[in-house]
Amino acid sequence: MTEQSPCCEVTVIHEDRVKQVRQNMPPEENLFNLAELFKVFGDTTRIRILYTLFQSEMCVCDIAYLLDMTQSAISHQLRVLKGAKLVRYRKEGRVVYYSLDDEHIKAIFDQGYQHIQERN
Amino acid sequence: MTEQSPCCEVTVIHEDRVKQVRQNMPPEENLFNLAELFKVFGDTTRIRILYTLFQSEMCVCDIAYLLDMTQSAISHQLRVLKGAKLVRYRKEGRVVYYSLDDEHIKAIFDQGYQHIQERN
DNA sequence: TGAATATATGAGCATATATTCATATTTAAG
DNA sequence: CTTAAATATGAATATATGCTCATATATTCA
Numbered sequence: 001m002t003e004q005s006p007c008c009e010v011t012v013i014h015e016d017r018v019k020q021v022r023q024n025m026p027p028e029e030n031l032f033n034l035a036e037l038f039k040v041f042g043d044t045t046r047i048r049i050l051y052t053l054f055q056s057e058m059c060v061c062d063i064a065y066l067l068d069m070t071q072s073a074i075s076h077q078l079r080v081l082k083g084a085k086l087v088r089y090r091k092e093g094r095v096v097y098y099s100l101d102d103e104h105i106k107a108i109f110d111q112g113y114q115h116i117q118e119r120n
Numbered sequence: 121m122t123e124q125s126p127c128c129e130v131t132v133i134h135e136d137r138v139k140q141v142r143q144n145m146p147p148e149e150n151l152f153n154l155a156e157l158f159k160v161f162g163d164t165t166r167i168r169i170l171y172t173l174f175q176s177e178m179c180v181c182d183i184a185y186l187l188d189m190t191q192s193a194i195s196h197q198l199r200v201l202k203g204a205k206l207v208r209y210r211k212e213g214r215v216v217y218y219s220l221d222d223e224h225i226k227a228i229f230d231q232g233y234q235h236i237q238e239r240n
Numbered sequence: 241t242g243a244a245t246a247t248a249t250g251a252g253c254a255t256a257t258a259t260t261c262a263t264a265t266t267t268a269a270g
Numbered sequence: 271c272t273t274a275a276a277t278a279t280g281a282a283t284a285t286a287t288g289c290t291c292a293t294a295t296a297t298t299c300a
Contacts, residue, residue, distance in 0.1 A: 014179070018186050021175045026233075031171060033236040034229065035164040042159030043288075047151050055141045059134070060247060066138050073289055075248055085239045094246045094297045104235045109154065111228045113146075116153040119205045119222075163258075180277060193259055195278055214267045214276045 040084045041108070045069065046077050050105060053087060057099035160204045161228070165189065166197050170225060173207065177219035 025031075040046060048067050052058055058066075064074045078098055081087045088101040145151075160166060168187050172178055178186075184194045198218055201207045208221040 013185055014182055017176055017178070018182050021172050021178070022186055024175055025168075025171060030233065030236065031167050032164050034232050035162055035167045037232050037236055038158045038167075039162030042155055042162040044152050044155040045288080047155045047158075048145075051145060051151060052141050055144055056137055058137070058141070061245095062134055062138050065133055066142055070290075071247070072249085072291080075246095076288075079248080091247095091297095096247060102235055102239075104231045108228055108231045108235075111224045111231070112154050112157050113150065115222055115224045115228075116150065116157055165258075181275095190260075191277070192261080192279085195276095196258075199278080211267090211277095216277060 037084060040080060040086065041112075043077070045073065046081060047109075049074065049077060049081065050086070050100070050109070053098060053100050054106060057097050059095045059097050061095070063098070157204060160200060160206065161232075163197070165193065166201060167229075169194065169197060169201065170206070170220070170229070173218060173220050174226060177217045179215045179217050181215070183218070 041050075045067070049063055052063055052066055060071060060074055060078065063078075064071045067074070078087065078089075081098075082089070086100070086102050086105060087098050089096050089098045091097075161170075165187070169183055172183055172186055180191060180194055180198065183198075184191045187194070198207065198209075201218075202209070206220070206222050206225060207218050209216050209218045211217075
């Protein structure tokens, strides 16, 4: 039993099904990128930031105050959200206003919200 | 400038907007649970497992073979998916068949998929 | 130009997590 | 009962990550 081969014998594997499923799998790169996207959503602070931005564009300072977190922590997370192209920003003097940059986020969150409510 | 208070002065904060946004925020517990859900989606292995289950119910052995990973690794991740109530299982002798247990997953993934494709 | 303010960022630390390895558990078959 | 096979699981390790702290950058205003 090596690492590469499965633990079970070929006779027990459903070879045909596995082959067919493998053919219909999306490209590995897409699955990786999808996981990366959800990883961004997988943090309470970022979720909270995005929910504030659902309602209104807001500056870093406002967000930090609203969520009762340090400016630094918020800024770091906004950087992550920017990297994932989920938010955009505009500068007005020294103030930087962040807003949503994707119309899928709300739909994704709504679906997730339904899941966590129905599983109880 | 303490940790608790924001970095900026009250005059620069948009107090009214912040107050209104705060009132319309979903309960903290729901945001936490939502983040926990997306955390489960935020791993390539689990994403790959779920995509195989979109197509067909499958045993642990099949999944490990299909994804070229050890049985142990798959089993650990299936445990996580089970904990999130995303998959169910049925036993047939020593073989355990896993399948999807939530109709929102596909919708969530489809939306995410659109995001990662459109952002290029 | 100099002080003040809003934001960004790098380093460090504490924590979370994905995989491996060894082993336990469960069930079938002889 | 004994062996074999499929799955589950605990411990350990390596890596990733969120926050803090200190500080840099950028912009306004006097």
